[in-house]
Amino acid sequence: MMILGLVKWMQPVHGYDVRRELLSWGADKWANVQPGSIYHALRKLGEEGLLREVATEQVGARRARTTYEITPKGVDEFETLLRGLWWGNHQTSDPFVAAFAFLPALPRPEAVAALRSRGQVLRASVETMRASMESSWIRDSKPVGVSWMYELWIARGEVEVAWCERVADRIEAGVPYLPEGLASQDGWNVGEGADGRH
Known part of the structure; x- marks a missing residue:
């Protein structure tokens, strides 16, 4: 949900910018979003048709950067997940x-x-x-x-x-x-x- 929401909000957006924004929010501590898993999650969401790659660019020797947008299916999934968390009462285990x-x-x-x-x-x-x-x-x-x-x-x-x-x-x-x-x-x-x- 966090990744879909940020892509929706910031699109078109590179995975690097999604990662940087999530870390700046401290989401690795309170949303169980691990920095190393963000790129994998972006690819997986793309494979599931929730995101689409709109461009891949490479500048010099740097790694290629892929730009993503959310698909209509991704918007539906984001809204379903978002409302499920808003309206549900989820107890975290301590x-x-x-x-x-x-x-x-x-x-x-x-x-x-x-x-x-x-x-x-x-x-x-x-x-x-x-x-x-x-x-x-x-x-x-x-x-x-x-x-x-x-x-x-x-x-x-x-x-x-x-x-x-x-x-x-x-x-x-x-x-x-x-x-x-x-x-x-x-x-x-x-x-x-x-x-x-x-």
Whole structure:
């Protein structure tokens, strides 16, 4: 969807310019667009009839550069993908959630330290995004939607920082980890506090 959308927006456009624009948006970090796969994706979209090559030019010893445009079939596919993502509710999987499900397997001090560390990393990330938003790079040269996405990520990051702190405080306070029936089972005693609570 990202590649089809950018070709539609910038056409006629070289693959190099599509790659540069995606990287300038940071799409390699938030849209799982890998820089090395962009040229392959352009060729594949061309083979599927979603894009068409309109010119190939070579200047001196440089590699030939192909210029692309989107086809009517490509426009339909882009709009279908776009609306599917706008109207759907897609949850991203975070490996941390799977690890957190086994909270009782960690000693309380380690769980507290890990959560506080996660909060610090997230806080630094939020500050970096905030600085990027305030720079002219985002404000003046990118579509307004990119800066609004940064607002969303900042808000999510701030919420998770606060959550990490709250949960770390609860663990430090000795809030029980498990229901009474599970607390006595073997294999779940690592998370005991100094007072023996789970």
